[in-house]
Amino acid sequence: MKLLYDIIIVGAGPAGLEAARAAAPGGASICIIDDNPLAGGQIWRGGPQQQKDSRARTLWQSLQAARNVTIMSATRVLYSPAPGELLVQRDADAAGTQRGQAGFRAAEVLRYQRLILATGARELLLPFPGWTLPGVTGAGGLQALAKGGYPVAGRRVVVAGSGPLLLAVANTLKARGAHVAAIVEQAPRSALARFAFSLLATPSKLLQALQLARDLRGVPYRHGIWVRAAHGEGRVQRAELSDGSQIECDYLACGFGLLPNTELARSLGCTVVHGAVQVDEWQRTSNPAIYCAGEGSGVGGVDLALAEGRIAGGMAASLPAAGALAARSRWRRFAIRLAETFAPRPELKQLADDDTIVCRCEDVTHGELKAHASWRSAKLHTRCGMGPCQGRICGAATAALYGWQPDAVRTPISPARAGSIIATVTETEETTA
Amino acid sequence: MPDLISISVNGARIGVTEGVTVAAALALAAQARGSVGATRHSVTGALRAPLCGMGVCQECRVTVDGRAHVLSCQTLCREGMQIEAAQ
Numbered sequence: 218m219k220l221l222y223d224i225i226i227v228g229a230g231p232a233g234l235e236a237a238r239a240a241a242p243g244g245a246s247i248c249i250i251d252d253n254p255l256a257g258g259q260i261w262r263g264g265p266q267q268q269k270d271s272r273a274r275t276l277w278q279s280l281q282a283a284r285n286v287t288i289m290s291a292t293r294v295l296y297s298p299a300p301g302e303l304l305v306q307r308d309a310d311a312a313g314t315q316r317g318q319a320g321f322r323a324a325e326v327l328r329y330q331r332l333i334l335a336t337g338a339r340e341l342l343l344p345f346p347g348w349t350l351p352g353v354t355g356a357g358g359l360q361a362l363a364k365g366g367y368p369v370a371g372r373r374v375v376v377a378g379s380g381p382l383l384l385a386v387a388n389t390l391k392a393r394g395a396h397v398a399a400i401v402e403q404a405p406r407s408a409l410a411r412f413a414f415s416l417l418a419t420p421s422k423l424l425q426a427l428q429l430a431r432d433l434r435g436v437p438y439r440h441g442i443w444v445r446a447a448h449g450e451g452r453v454q455r456a457e458l459s460d461g462s463q464i465e466c467d468y469l470a471c472g473f474g475l476l477p478n479t480e481l482a483r484s485l486g487c488t489v490v491h492g493a494v495q496v497d498e499w500q501r502t503s504n505p506a507i508y509c510a511g512e513g514s515g516v517g518g519v520d521l522a523l524a525e526g527r528i529a530g531g532m533a534a535s536l537p538a539a540g541a542l543a544a545r546s547r548w549r550r551f552a553i554r555l556a557e558t559f560a561p562r563p564e565l566k567q568l569a570d571d572d573t574i575v576c577r578c579e580d581v582t583h584g585e586l587k588a589h590a591s592w593r594s595a596k597l598h599t600r601c602g603m604g605p606c607q608g609r610i611c612g613a614a615t616a617a618l619y620g621w622q623p624d625a626v627r628t629p630i631s632p633a634r635a636g637s638i639i640a641t642v643t644e645t646e647e648t649t650a
Numbered sequence: 651m652p653d654l655i656s657i658s659v660n661g662a663r664i665g666v667t668e669g670v671t672v673a674a675a676l677a678l679a680a681q682a683r684g685s686v687g688a689t690r691h692s693v694t695g696a697l698r699a700p701l702c703g704m705g706v707c708q709e710c711r712v713t714v715d716g717r718a719h720v721l722s723c724q725t726l727c728r729e730g731m732q733i734e735a736a737q
Contacts, residue, residue: 308724365703365723366667606706
């Protein structure tokens with residue numbers, strides 16, 4: 218049995234939820250799939266109803282009230298077995314309460330008329346000596362972990378890398394009782410000053426920045442500096458900075474900005490340009506039945522994601538998306554200023570030494586990789602990119618370090634249980650027999 | 651006040667607040683030993699702990715109720731859950 222929906226949305230972050238809200242009034246049957254146990258994506262992690270941002274709560278209320286919207290949490294898309302179909306795997310452990318319930322199926326084929334990809338972004342993590350030590354995390358990574366109950370109270374944390382996310386991360390950690398020893402921003406002072414001035418164009422962001430500055434009073438903010446190495450016995454104990462100074466810490470949360478998640482789009486044949494899914498003015502990808510909204514079509518933050526979600530949802534349901542086009546233009550300009558300000562500096566590509574692991578799944582070092590001319594050659598000879606993350610971390614790292622381009626995406630796009638695939642193949646044979 | 655639930659980490663019982671992730675439970679269990687909650691051994695035997703926090707990097711995978719390769723950062727603790735992780 219295959220479940221049929223008019224619209225399937227992959228990703229329950231702001232873009233995906235807003236797309237569902239925009240599409241719902243037309244009466245279409247809508248299913249939102251998300252791999253986390255709770256909706257909200259990264260920015261509204263822990264559930265939209267729990268957020269300070271009132272937009273999250275209102276959005277969630279209207280979706281709860283809509284009878285034609287189903288949310289499948291703890292569910293991962295594996296691949297598309299046929300056009301208009303997605304094979305999904307439900308995590309029986311994450312969705313523990315579902316398991317054993319009547320009708321629970323660990324894998325399922327879902328069919329759609331229209332698909333909206335709202336797959337969000339991940340962090341750009343660049344290798345430096347010691348980055349594999351326990352306690353070294355992404356910047357948004359530690360924020361996400363802390364929101365899931367990861368203990369940070371009383372811990373010394375260095376938040377490093379680049380982008381306004383560092384401030385939000387420091388704020389979350391501080392609110393949870395962490396001692397933020399420093400925020401280390403690689404962007405130079407001149408770029409930050411220009412960016413701060415440009416915030417006058419977006420008063421809501423200016424207000425947010427001032428609020429953050431007030432909350433983070435007393436936390437040292439260093440700019441034009443970056444983490445050169447992490448040191449410690451069995452876990453991170455010190456961060457060594459590019460100015461030669463060292464800061465003691467229990468956690469080093471380091472991320473260099475965000476990268477669109479494009480694996481599903483690529484596996485569906487959608488065109489990806491400069492790392493983001495290409496969309497037209499209606500958020501439609503190169504495949505007219507597939508839309509993309511939010512960070513997947515270019516990183517720009519929650520406001521841009523909401524505008525794009527509204528457009529994509531409206532279009533997919535053939536409803537007007539009034540007002541969203543102007544908002545999108547405004548937030549796209551903001552996104553360009555962000556990208557310019559926080560572009561990673563060339564020195565960050567020189568941090569790995571020969572012993573530094575670049576591919577963390579297969580423990581392949583910079584020394585082994587630098588001899589290779591391409592991603593393909595490195596894969597074949599060293600297994601770089603062939604572990605369970607499927608190149609999601611080392612792909613971006615090797616693109617930055619060596620300028621390599623990744624191969625076509627391999628399916629299933631996430632590690633899958635053999636049973637999920639076998640069950641579907643058997644089912645397909647039954648229906649075609 | 652959220653409820654406390656009882657789980658087991660490498661055979662030792664601990665109580666955690668309902669709603670916390672398995673990754674958090676491992677870190678809480680390790681706290682007493684003054685260590686970071688490791689999750690797995692890398693292919694060359696080094697201890698690893700969560701990195702991306704959002705289900706991408708696969709560093710946080712552990713065995714939950716006998717099932718291997720469960721992502722601890724995306725899995726919520728549940729009463730009676732048995733977690734096996736590297737230590």
